[in-house]
Amino acid sequence: MNIRGLGAALAVTACLLTACSSGGDGGDATSSKATEYTIWDPYPQFDDSSDWVKLLTKCGTDAGVTVKRTGYDTTDLTNKALLAAQQGNSPDVLIVDNPVVSTLAEAGVLTTTEDMKIDTTAVSPNLLAAGQQGGKTYGIPIGANTLALYYNKKVLDAAKVDPATIKDWASLTAALTKVKAAGKKGITFSAIGTEEGSFQFLPWFWGSGANLTQLDSAQGVAALTLWTDWLKNGYAPNSVLNNTQTTSWQEFAAGDFAFSENGTWQLANAKKTGFEYGIIPIPSQAGGTAPAPTGGEFVTAPVQSDTGKYPTTQKIVSCLTSADNALTTDTTLSYVAATDAVQQKQVAATPELKVWVEAVKAAKGRTSDDLGTKYPKISQPMWGAFQAALSGSKNPQQAMTDAQAAAGK
Amino acid sequence: MTSHVETLVRTRGSSRVRRARGQWAAWAFLAPVIIYLVAFYAYPLYRNLDLSLRHYTVRSFVQGDAPFSGVDNYKTVFSDPTFGPALLHTMVFTLVSIAFQFAIGLALAVFFTSHFKLSATLRALFLVPWLLPLIVSASTWSWMLNSDSGIVNYALSIFGVDQINWLTSPDWALTSVIIANIWIGIPFNLVILYSGLQGIPNDIYEAAALDGATGWQRFWRVTFPLLRPVSLITLLLGLVYTLKVFDLIWIMTKGGPTDASTTLATWSYRLSFGNLLPEFGPGAAVGNLLIIIALFFGLLYIRRQRRD
Amino acid sequence: MTKPLKTTIGVILTAIMLFPVYWMVNVSFTKDTDMRADPPHLFPFNGTLEGYRAVLDQQLPYLGTSLLIGAGTVVLTLLLSAPAGFALAKLRPRGTGALNFVLLIAQMIPGIIMAMGFYAIYLRAGVLNTVPGLILADSTIAVPFGVLIFTAFMSGIPDELINAASIDGASKFRTFRSVILPVSRNAIVTVSLFAFLWAWSDFVFATTLDGGGDYQPITLGIYHYIGNNNQQWNAIMATAVIASIPATLLLIVAQRYVAAGVTAGAVKD
Numbered sequence: 001m002n003i004r005g006l007g008a009a010l011a012v013t014a015c016l017l018t019a020c021s022s023g024g025d026g027g028d029a030t031s032s033k034a035t036e037y038t039i040w041d042p043y044p045q046f047d048d049s050s051d052w053v054k055l056l057t058k059c060g061t062d063a064g065v066t067v068k069r070t071g072y073d074t075t076d077l078t079n080k081a082l083l084a085a086q087q088g089n090s091p092d093v094l095i096v097d098n099p100v101v102s103t104l105a106e107a108g109v110l111t112t113t114e115d116m117k118i119d120t121t122a123v124s125p126n127l128l129a130a131g132q133q134g135g136k137t138y139g140i141p142i143g144a145n146t147l148a149l150y151y152n153k154k155v156l157d158a159a160k161v162d163p164a165t166i167k168d169w170a171s172l173t174a175a176l177t178k179v180k181a182a183g184k185k186g187i188t189f190s191a192i193g194t195e196e197g198s199f200q201f202l203p204w205f206w207g208s209g210a211n212l213t214q215l216d217s218a219q220g221v222a223a224l225t226l227w228t229d230w231l232k233n234g235y236a237p238n239s240v241l242n243n244t245q246t247t248s249w250q251e252f253a254a255g256d257f258a259f260s261e262n263g264t265w266q267l268a269n270a271k272k273t274g275f276e277y278g279i280i281p282i283p284s285q286a287g288g289t290a291p292a293p294t295g296g297e298f299v300t301a302p303v304q305s306d307t308g309k310y311p312t313t314q315k316i317v318s319c320l321t322s323a324d325n326a327l328t329t330d331t332t333l334s335y336v337a338a339t340d341a342v343q344q345k346q347v348a349a350t351p352e353l354k355v356w357v358e359a360v361k362a363a364k365g366r367t368s369d370d371l372g373t374k375y376p377k378i379s380q381p382m383w384g385a386f387q388a389a390l391s392g393s394k395n396p397q398q399a400m401t402d403a404q405a406a407a408g409k
Numbered sequence: 410m411t412s413h414v415e416t417l418v419r420t421r422g423s424s425r426v427r428r429a430r431g432q433w434a435a436w437a438f439l440a441p442v443i444i445y446l447v448a449f450y451a452y453p454l455y456r457n458l459d460l461s462l463r464h465y466t467v468r469s470f471v472q473g474d475a476p477f478s479g480v481d482n483y484k485t486v487f488s489d490p491t492f493g494p495a496l497l498h499t500m501v502f503t504l505v506s507i508a509f510q511f512a513i514g515l516a517l518a519v520f521f522t523s524h525f526k527l528s529a530t531l532r533a534l535f536l537v538p539w540l541l542p543l544i545v546s547a548s549t550w551s552w553m554l555n556s557d558s559g560i561v562n563y564a565l566s567i568f569g570v571d572q573i574n575w576l577t578s579p580d581w582a583l584t585s586v587i588i589a590n591i592w593i594g595i596p597f598n599l600v601i602l603y604s605g606l607q608g609i610p611n612d613i614y615e616a617a618a619l620d621g622a623t624g625w626q627r628f629w630r631v632t633f634p635l636l637r638p639v640s641l642i643t644l645l646l647g648l649v650y651t652l653k654v655f656d657l658i659w660i661m662t663k664g665g666p667t668d669a670s671t672t673l674a675t676w677s678y679r680l681s682f683g684n685l686l687p688e689f690g691p692g693a694a695v696g697n698l699l700i701i702i703a704l705f706f707g708l709l710y711i712r713r714q715r716r717d
Numbered sequence: 718m719t720k721p722l723k724t725t726i727g728v729i730l731t732a733i734m735l736f737p738v739y740w741m742v743n744v745s746f747t748k749d750t751d752m753r754a755d756p757p758h759l760f761p762f763n764g765t766l767e768g769y770r771a772v773l774d775q776q777l778p779y780l781g782t783s784l785l786i787g788a789g790t791v792v793l794t795l796l797l798s799a800p801a802g803f804a805l806a807k808l809r810p811r812g813t814g815a816l817n818f819v820l821l822i823a824q825m826i827p828g829i830i831m832a833m834g835f836y837a838i839y840l841r842a843g844v845l846n847t848v849p850g851l852i853l854a855d856s857t858i859a860v861p862f863g864v865l866i867f868t869a870f871m872s873g874i875p876d877e878l879i880n881a882a883s884i885d886g887a888s889k890f891r892t893f894r895s896v897i898l899p900v901s902r903n904a905i906v907t908v909s910l911f912a913f914l915w916a917w918s919d920f921v922f923a924t925t926l927d928g929g930g931d932y933q934p935i936t937l938g939i940y941h942y943i944g945n946n947n948q949q950w951n952a953i954m955a956t957a958v959i960a961s962i963p964a965t966l967l968l969i970v971a972q973r974y975v976a977a978g979v980t981a982g983a984v985k986d
Contacts, residue, residue, distance in 0.1 A: 038929075045944035047775065070929040074945040079682055080928065083833055085471045087840050097945070103686050107467035145946070193665040195685060238556040241577035241666055246948045250753040251558070265946040273750055297945070373467075376686035384667065391666035393579050434889040435808035439816070442801035442864060449857050450823045453834030457826060517730070525723040531731045533969040537738055539914045540964045542936050545957040548950075549741045558755040560740065592737065600910060601866070604903040608873050635873075642869040646862065649824050656920075674827070682829065693830070700825040707821035711814050 035065045037309070037316065038091040040081070042074035042297060043333075051332050059319035063312050078103065081302070085109040090302035092313045093320075095142060098130040098365060099195070101298050102372040105131075105138040111301045113137045116314050118301075118321075122339040130365030131298050133372040139298035140321050143335030145264035146292040146363040147203055148355060153276040155184045155258040163280050168287040169207075169226055176235040179258040186235035188251045189261035190243040191227065193387045198379040199293055199366070200245070200261055201227070201386055203282040206364065207290025212371060212378050215385065215407060216400040222285065224396040228389045241390050263295060264356050265334045279355045281362070294363040296335055336360045381406040460693035470689055482694040489691075491668055491676055499672040499702075502587055503651045509591045510647060511640075514598025519628065521599075522606050532603070536596045543593075547660035550589040551576055554661075576662050579669035586658045586670050593657065597650075598643055605639030606632065638714075645710045649703050659683075673699050745769070745954035752950060768951030771942070772959050779938035780960060782848065783917055786934055787964075789852035790916035791909045794859040798908060799901070802867020803893050807879060817868075820861040831857060832925035839926055846930035854922040859912035870904035871897065906971055917964060935960045 039056055046052040053069055060067030070091075072080055078100050084090050090109065104110050113120050120128055120140050131139045151163050159182035161175045176186040190200045204226060205212075210219035230236040240248065245262060252260035253273045261282065270277050284290035299320055301313050319325060323342050330337045330346065336356050337343045343357050367375045381403035388394040394402065461482050469475035486492060521532045538546060553560045554575035562572050575585040609632065617627050633640075655674035658664060664671035664679060671679075673695050681692030744752065745768050746761035805813050835854050836845070844850035874897065882892040898905070920936040927933055939956050942949040 042945045044940040045942065045947075045949075047941060068929070071940075072928060073924070073940055073943055076924055078685070079687070080925070082467060082471060082687070083836055083925075086473065087837050089840055099685055103467055107471045109471055193663045194683070238572070238574050238577050239558070241574075242551065242555075242662065244948075245946065246950070247753065249947075250749060250950075253750045254558075254752070254754045255750065256755065263946060269749065269947070295946075373686055376684055380684055387665050388667040391574075391577060391579055391669075393667045393669075432808075432810050435804040435810035438800040438804035438808065438889075438893070439810070442797050442860065443816070445797055445860065446819060446823060449835075449853075450819075450826065450831075452838065453826050453831045454822070456834050457830045460830075520723075520727070520730075523720075523723060525720040525727065527724055528727060530969055531727045533965070533971070534731050535734055536910075536914075536968050537735060537961060537965055540917060540961040540968070541738070541741070541957050542918050542920060542939060542960075544920070544936075544939065545741060545954065546737065549737050549744070549954075552744065553737065553740055555753075558753045558757055560757050560759075563756045592734075595734070597911075600907055604870070604907045607903050608870060638869045638872055642865055645821075646824075646865065649821065653825065653827065655827075677827065678829070696827050696830065699827075700822060703821060703825045704818075707818060710821075711817055714817075715814070 037063075037065045037067050037093070037312065039067055039069045039093040039095070039316075040077065040091040041069065041071050041095040042077050042097060043095075044071035044073055046071060046332075051328060055320070055325055055328060059316050059325070062319055063315035065312055065316075067316070081109060082107060085302060088305060090304065092301065092304065092309060093316055094300045094302050095297050096139075096300060098141065098294060098296060098298050099367050099375060101131045101138050101300060102133050102367045103376065104300070104302075105133050105136075106373045109302050110138045111303055111310070113140060116301050116310060116317065118314060118317055122341065124338060124340065124361070126361070126364060126368070127294055127296075127338050129368040130294055131300075133367075133370065139300035140317065141338040142297050142299050142321060143326060143330035143333060143337055144294050144296040144360050144363070145333075145335050146294055146356070146359045147200065147261055147263055147282060148292070148359050149187075149280050149282055150252060150260045150262055150266065150270060151278050151280065152252070152255065152258055153278055155179060155182075155256070158182050159184060159258065161258070163278055166280060166283060168283050169285045172283055173226075173230070173235070176230065176258070177233075180233070180235055185237065185257045187230065187259040187261070188237060188243065188248045188257050189240055190245045190248045191240045191383075191386050191390055192242055192244055193383050195379060195383075196244055197383045197386065199295065201382065202366065203261070203290045203292040205382075206292075207282065207284035209285065212369075212375070212382075214404065215378065215382060216397070216404040219285075221396050221400050224386055224389050224400055226285075227386060228396050231390055241387060264336060264360075267334050267352075267356075279352075281355065281359050289359070289362045291362050291364045292359060293366050294360065296338075378407045457693050457696055460689050461691075461697050463690060465689040467687060470687070475690075478690070482690040483698075485691050486694045486698070491671060494668050495671050495673050495676045495695075498583055498670065499652065499674070499699075501583065502590070502654075502672050503648060505587050506590045506594060506651050507644060507647045510594035510598045511644060513591070513595050514643075515602050515640075517595070517599050518602040518606055519632070521603060532599070535599055538593055539596045543656050544660060546593065547589065547657045550585075550592075551661045554585055577666055579666055582662050582666060582670040586661050589661060590651065590654060590657055594647065594651070598647065601639060601643045601646075602636070605636050605643075608639070609635045641710060641713060645706065648706050652699055652703055673702075741954050742958055745951050745958050747951055749951070765951065768949070768953075768955035769959070771949070771952045772955045775941055776935065776938045776956055776959065779933055779935040780963065782932045783934040783936075783960070784963065786848060786852055786855060787913040787916045789849070790855045790859060791912045793852060793856045794863050794908060794912040795905065797856070797860050798863030799867055799898065799905070800893065801864045802871050802904075803897055805864065805868040806871035807874070807876070807897075808889070817865075820864055823857075823861045828858070828921040829925075832921050835922070836925055846927055848927075848930070848932050851922060851927045851930075851934070852916070854926055855916040855919050856912070858915045858919065859908070862911060863908040866908050867901070867904050870907075871901060874900055910968070910971060913967075914964075 037060060043052060056067050056069050074097055077096055081094055081104060085107065096104065118140055120137055123141060127141045127144050128137060131137055156163055159179040161178050166172050166175055179186050191197045204223040205220060208219035208223040210217050210223060231238065248260060249262050249266055249269065251257055255275055281289040282292055299317050301317055326337050327342050327345055336353065337346055346353050347357055385399040385403035389396045389399040462477060462479065463475040464478040464481065465475045521528055556562065556572060556574045556577055565573065573581060575581050613631055614627065617631050622630065653674055655678045658670055658672060658675045659678060662670045664675040677692050677695035680688045680695060743761050746764035748765045751758055804810065839845040839850050878896055879892055882896045918936065923934050923937050935956065939953055942952040
C-alpha cells in the first residue's frame with residue numbers, strides 16, 4: 001500500500017475538518033533555530049504550578065528556549081517513546097524509569113552521554129549502571145529510590161518485638177510469628193504479576209545470594225519459599241498477589257500490619273498515617289542488608305534528525321541534574337540523590353533519610369551486570385513463578401524450574 | 410394464536426423496495442461511510458497485518474526495517490503454552506458474559522416497558538456504570554473483591570462463608586472478571602433491546618390481546634420474533650465487544666494468577682505492551698486471530714440475515 | 718403486578734446495579750488510612766473532602782473538553798451512519814454483504830492498534846493534540862456500530878411508508894429526511910447515547926493522540942492522581958463521581974425524550 005499517498009489524502013480530509021489548524025507539535029522541528037523544546041516525563045501528578053514544571057521552564061529559559069512539557073503515565077511512556085521515535089517525533093528530553101533505558105537504547109532511540117557531552121562522573125556507579133549497556137551510558141539518573149521495611153511501632157511493641165533484632169530472614173520470620181500470635185497482621189508487600197512485583201521480589205531473591213541468570217538455583221527457590229511460607233502461615237495476606245505498591249501501602253496505613261515492604265516515595269505518606277513508624281533495611285538470608293533494586297528515573301536525550309539541537313538539549317539536561325536542582329527535584333519526589341555530595345546535603349537536612357541513603361548505596365540496578373534487554377525476558381517468567389507459587393498452583397521449586405526454562409529460551 | 414397477529418408479523422419488513430431504481434441513490438447514501446472506512450480503517454488494519462508478518466524487535470520497530478517472516482509469529486503463538494488456556498478462557502468469558510448480559514438486559518428491558526412511577530429515571534440510572542472510566546469501574550470491582558479487606562468477602566463472612574480469593578485464586582479469577590464484565594455489559598443490552606421493544610407498535614399487542622394471548626405467550630410469539638433483528642445485532646455486537654475486552658481484565662487481575670484469567674485479548678496486550686520489552690509481532694498475530702474469530706460469527710450473522 | 722410494586726422492584730434492582738457505584742463514592746470520601754480497613758467501612762464516616770478539593774481545583778476544564786468531544790462525536794457519527802443505515806436497510810444495493818463484513822472487521826481492530834495507526838497519520842496531517850482530531854478518532858468507535866444499529870432498526874420500518882412517499886413523488890433524500898428520520902428517533906437516541914458514552918470514556922485515543930494537547934478530556938485528567946509510584950485513590954474516584962454527574966443528567970433527559978417520543982405515537986404505521 002502506498003502509505004504516503006494515503007497520508008496525503010488524509011491530510012486533506014483532516015485539513016477540511018480542522019480548518020487547517022497547525023496545532024500539532026510534529027514535523028516542524030527541522031530547523032536548528034527551533035526555539036521550542038519538548039520534554040516528556042512520567043510524573044503526570046505534577047501540573048504547571050508544581051516545582052517540577054517550574055524547574056523545567058526555568059532550565060529552558062536559561063538555555064534560551066521555551067519548553068513544552070508533557071507528563072505521561074509511566075507504563076504508557078515506553079510505548080509512546082517507541083512510537084514517537086518510529087515516526088521521527090521524539091521529544092528532546094525524555095525522562096524514563098531506569099529499566100526502560102536499556103530497551104530504548106537497544107531500539108536506537110537514545111543518544112549516549114558521551115555524544116551529548118554530559119558529565120556523569122559524580123553519579124554513584126551502582127546507580128549509573130542501570131543506564132549502561134555494552135560499555136556505553138545512555139542517560140543520567142535524576143535521583144534514586146529503593147525498598148526497605150516500614151514498621152508500625154505500636155504493633156511491634158504489642159507483640160514485644162524489637163526491630164533492632166531483625167538482622168536476617170530467620171529473625172524476621174520469628175518476629176512475624178510473634179506478631180501473629182499477638183493477634184495482629186504480619187507483613188504486606190506487592191507480588192502482582194507485573195514489573196512492580198518483580199521489583200518487590202528482588203531484594204529477597206538477591207538477598208538469598210541468587211543470581212538473575214539462574215532463577216532455579218537453591219538460593220532462588222529459598223527466596224520464593226520464604227514468601228510462600230509467609231502466605232501459608234498467614235503472616236502475609238492473600239491479597240499481596242494482586243497488590244500494587246500503593247495497595248499494599250494502604251493496607252499498612254490501616255494500622256494493623258507490622259511491616260510493609262515499600263519505597264522511599266512513601267515517606268511523605270508515612271507521616272500522615274497518624275501512628276509511629278520506623279524503617280529498617282531489608283535483611284538478607286544470612287544477615288546484613290540485602291541488595292534492593294534501584295528505582296527512579298533517568299534523564300535521557302533521544303536521537304534527533306536535527307543534530308543542531310543537541311547543544312541546547314545538553315544545557316537543559318545539565319541544568320536538570322545539577323546539584324542544586326537535583327536536590328529540589330529529589331525532595332519533591334521523595335527520592336535519594338544520585339551523587340554523593342547531594343546525598344550528604346539531604347541527610348544533613350533530614351536525618352531520617354540516612355537509612356535510605358544507606359539502602360541506595362547497597363542497591364543494584366535491575367538491568368545492571370550487562371543484562372540490559374535480557375532483564376525483561378527474565379523478569380516476566382520470574383513474576384510468573386511467584387504468582388504460581390503464591391496462588392498454590394505450583395510448589396516453589398517447580399515454579400522456579402519452569403521460569404528458568406522460559407527465561408532460557 | 411390466530412390470524413391478526415400473524416399477518417401483522419409477516420408483512421413487516423418482508424417485501425423490499427424495488428432494487429434497480431435504488432442502486433444509485435443507495436450508493437450516494439453509502440458514499441460518506443465508505444470513504445470514511447477506507448480513510449480510517451485501511452491503514453490500521455494493514456498495519457496490524459504487517460506487524461504480524463514481520464519479525465520485529467524494538468530496534469526494527471523504530472528503524473522500520475523488520476524482515477518479512479511469513480507466518481512465523483503465528484507458529485510462535487500456536488506453540489506457546491499460553492495459547493490453549495487463553496483460547497478456552499476467551500470462549501468461556503465471551504459466551505457466559507453474553508448469555509447473562511443478554512438475558513438480564515432483555516428481562517430488564519421488558520420490565521421497563523411498562524410505565525410505572527420513576528421508570529424513566531431508574532432506566533437512566535442503570536446506564537451510570539457506562540459513564541465511569543473503565544479504570545475506575547474495574548478498580549472498584551477489584552476493591553470490592555479484595556481477598557482480605559473487600560466488602561464482598563465481608564458480606565459473605567456474615568453468612569459464615571470462608572474467605573474466597575476472588576482475584577488471586579486460579580479457581581476464581583475468571584469467574585470474578587466475568588461477573589464484573591456482565592455488570593458492565595447490562596446497560597448496553599438494556600438500551601438497545603429497550604429501544605427495539607419501543608419499535609414494536611402497540612396495535613400488534615392489541616391484536617394479540619384480542620386473540621386472548623397471555624403475557625407469556627405474547628412475549629414468545631410476538632415480542633421475541635419481532636425483536637429478532639435487534640436481538641441478533643445486539644448479540645453480534647456483544648460478541649465482538651466481549652472478545653475485545655482486555656482493559657477490565659488487565660486492571661483486575663493482569664490475566665493472572667498464572668494465566669487463569671488470560672484471554673486472547675489480554676495476551677495480545679501483554680505481548681505488545683505489558684512488558685518492558687514489547688513483542689509486537691506475536692502480539693499482532695494474536696490480535697488477528699481474534700479478528701478471524703469475530704469474522705466467523707459475522708459470517709453466521711450475515712447468512713442468518715440473508716435468510717430472513 | 719401492580720404499579721407501586723413494580724416501582725419497588727425497580728428501585729431494588731437499580732440499587733443492586735448501582736452498588737459498585739456507591740462503593741466508588743464511598744472510596745472517594747475515604748482517607749488513605751481507612752482505604753483498606755478490615756472490615757471495610759460501609760459509610761465514609763470520619764471521611765475526607767481532600768479528593769474533592771483536588772478535583773474541583775483541577776478538573777473542571779477537562780470536563781468541558783470531554784463534553785465538547787462527546788457532542789462532536791455524536792454529530793459526526795449520526796451524519797455518517799444514519800444515511801448508510803437507511804441505504805443498507807431499505808435500498809439494499811448489491812454488495813451490502815461485503816460492506817456489513819467490513820463494518821464487523823472494523824470493530825475488531827484493537828483500539829491501541831487504531832491509535833498507533835492514527836498517530837502516524839495525524840502527525841503528518843498536523844492534527845495531533847487537537848480536539849477535532851480526537852473527535853474524528855473517537856467517532857471510529859461509534860460509526861460502524863451506528864451503521865449496524867441503524868440498519869437493524871430501519872429494516873423494521875414498514876416498506877409501505879416508503880412506497881407511499883415515493884408515490885407522492887418524493888426523492889430518496891426527502892423520503893429519508895422527512896419519513897425515515899422522524900420514525901427512527903429511538904435508533905438516533907440509542908446511537909447518540911453510545912457515541913457519547915464511548916467518547917466520554919475513551920482513554921486509549923486520548924492518551925495516544927491528545928497526550929500533549931492543551932485541551933484534554935477527563936480520562937486524562939484522572940492521571941493527575943496516578944503518579945509514577947503512587948496513586949491517590951480518593952481523588953481518582955472523586956473525579957469519576959464529579960465527571961459522571963453532568964453525563965447522568967444528560968442521560969436522564971435523553972431517556973425521558975425517548976419515552977415521550979413513544980407515548981406521543983412517533984412510531985405509527
